[in-house]
Amino acid sequence: MKKNFNLILCGAIGFCLALPTSASTLASSDAPLAAAKSKNKQRSISKVEPINIETPAGCVPRLPWQVWVTYSDGSKEWRQTKWTNHMLSTEQQEANPEMYPAGKEYTISGFIIGDNTTDNGYPITANIKVVAEEWKVPAPKAVAQTLPLSDVNILGSNRLSSNKHLAIKTILSWDITQQLYNYRDTYGLPTEGYRTADGWDSPTTKLKGHGSGHYMSALAFAFASCTDPETDLSKEKNELRERIRRMVNELRECQERTFVWDSTLNRYKEARDYAPEEELKKMKGNWAAFNEYKKDYKNYGYGYLNAIPAAHPALIECYRAYNNEEWVWAPYYTIHKQLAGLIDIANNIDDKEIAAKALLIAKDMGLWVWNRMHYRTYVKADGDKAERQAKPGNRYEMWNMYIAGEVGGMSESLARLSEMVSDPTEKARLIEASNCFDSPAFFDPVAKNVDDIRTRHANQHIPMIVGALRSYITNGNPYYYNLAYNFWSLVQGRYAYAMGGVGNGEMFRQPYSQILSMNTSVMSDRNRNMYPNPDINETCCAYNLAKLTKDLNCFDPDNAAYMDYYERILYNQIIGSLHPTRWGVTYQYAVGMNAIKPYGNNTPQSTCCGGTGSENHVKYQEAAYFVNENTMWIGLYLPTQATWKEKGIVIKQSCEWPAESSVITVTRTQASQNANFALKLRVPYWATEGFDVKLNGKSIAKEYQPCTYVEIPAREWKDGDKIEVAMPFTKHINWGPDKMDLAATGKNESRTPFNPQWVGTIMYGPLVMATSDVTEWKDADLTLSSNLNELQPATASTDDGTKGKLYMLQLQKPNSTAITFTPDYYQTKHSTHYLRLNVESGAKKKSKKGIDKTALEQALQLAKERVESQNAWNALTVKVPAFSPWAPNGYARLVQQMEKAEAVNAKGKKELTQEEINTATSALNVAINTMRPGNLAEPEDLNELLPLLTDSKENIPNKTTELREAINYADMVVQYVNDGSGTHDLIDKAFKRLTEARKTVDK
């Protein structure tokens, strides 16, 4: 079975890539991968590497999201797949060891997407063998580490250095008193001279502290990155150090106010003493209560440090919902950001005293969390919801609440703290606390590779996985590694857009539905007209997926798929999320047709993405190099200088960014040291033509397998050793997994039907290429030959506006003007990322056998499950939590389309056409994919607010400050609702504020 298939390359760990046996890090005897000779011929798929998979009983097989294919002209490349077992019920069956016991063999069919051999793509089959053995996992110890941030510097004039300098300048411009205001307010310290916080840390929101936490991380990373050999940043470094000192000192002052001795208990008051159960059940979450709890800091318990009172994390134990006005937002989310900020300071500041103090604050707060979790919470997973919630503190329910249960990377920070402290009791407590943030409802299925990612809030769940993986280092339980590995692999094929990010309205939708999601996302304008809304794909998700990828790479650094993906998400979405010339970072990143990047977030507290956005642009270099005692991996080709202190060497990469070639020189800093190590260089998945590595002028291999590392075996490196990497960018397509058959195309959300067509993004090397020359879907149909020869590099300006190199491709359409493509990171508005592409392969299309109702039946099954869950909720006498599974307008659309689809499905096969089936399926899938959870507002819920907002803007000439502020607030709420994160209480509040503010004018 393993004869044709290399299980080892992706680690002894499992695999998600169908790699050929010949894929070795050095030359093999296969025909060269060089460009196909017959450039003008159409090429069709002639060979796909066999896919043979062993899967443990009780688990869903790990199917590859990309496979290595050979074309009729001899050329080869990676192609994306889509598998047919993606219905949840099918996966649950495959994970049932009674139905699929060890010894059973079966097949799963799938398709290579973007191919026209059949309507669904090029058919492929995976041969599955169920075995008794568990998945192999790496030892719970990182195989490789990144170099310290301060030891890697970005060189040259390019978008990387330009963004970095802009970010450092901006971070220093933020008012530190604004970052400290809420702490002083929560701990009874005077706030005179401290500016009120804004955004989600403002007096009217309950996510206070999240921004300050990100601010501390941003200070720490910016500080570490102020070691530029080309620009003197010592002044900035000193200023950053002073801000870090002030944050740490003042936070400790707040925290010390919780050190209250209790003479009755004969110990300090602890977390477990705060709000005994009977009191907790009566506690309220409204603003009046909030203001009372703020005065109670003496009772919070030893070590509590947060910008909101301890009542808020406690309220979660009573399953209090996400509702800014009446209950909580996400209290542990804010705690996590602050812990992360303190840990980042401890790891990066050169002031040892401040580093120790930052760690002490974080440790004391970490132990507060342990105390609370250990004494006041538990896990009960069985029974129905009412039974599970009968007693406060059931973590199964707490962490499974939409947004309110969003704990960010609590488990990650606590696990990191456990690694940083030396006391064995504290270590044990911190790792116990880390795993108290496990969400069994989510983790258990994903650990078996059941895709329970679908319909979950994206950024609520990605950091949980980051934490689970981090905890594996200390707890050594393979469950956590498998969970993280499966999650990451499922995201690749089923959820990611071409630029690497995920989500729609902050949520994971159905697997393989990225194109449907993109084309049916709509928003309402102030006159209640509906329009397509390309603001999807939250930037925080990209930040956290990059972190997860970097951490997975530490366990299995030979698996080049990790850094291929890291490169995709960094070079496209993350670098593109900062405006090139002024500070402005994206919340939702624009994906789709004629999209404008919604830059904003003036401060780290503005939104969640203002927070992660404040960190993103001062640490681009963090994953460029990985090392262990005898190897260095070059994961990214970035213009950088890296100092590897343990070996006494400096590695300098001389290249542009983006780079098609890099010259790497080695310098020894201390001749006495041992500079003996192997060097591994990534061969990117896209490097299918002309890739070469020369060591001191000689090629090191005859051929290079894309998506692997090529190795220069261990040697004593000498001063001046030179490695030249050539990696010409190749044109290829990143395909959407679902064909596009309709799109929201204009005013009032008219959904225009099209012939079903594959949709793809043109890639040039690692770059997502976008165009401003296509602004409507009717103009987005293109036919290309299989070698993409219509696309040619164009003479570009040598400057991308930041003194960086700008790549450009042009597509010459017959009898038409050329369409120009530039990288997505470069584009700011009117960007179209996906086109309807018909790539001619010359292969004969297989004739269809009769009609196919599979997709219709699958959509109907999903619809029925949703109706059943809504009915079950309706039947409850006590509705806990007080939210239905689905919001009413979307639900009504579902019921309507389901009836139509059922009528079609009931017809006899002879009365039906395939088109009729496809139309019904498509309409039902739209209804399914545009539903929102019951606690979220829908665009229809803006019907009262919008006319009042419009009238306030247009018909009141002399606006008071109060009215102007109320209008701004209402605009923000409208935006949130359109983007998918708005709640009813926000709409109510905006309406009330506007109504009140209008009175100030009438008077």
Ligand SMILES: [Zn+2]
């Ligand atoms: Zn965000």
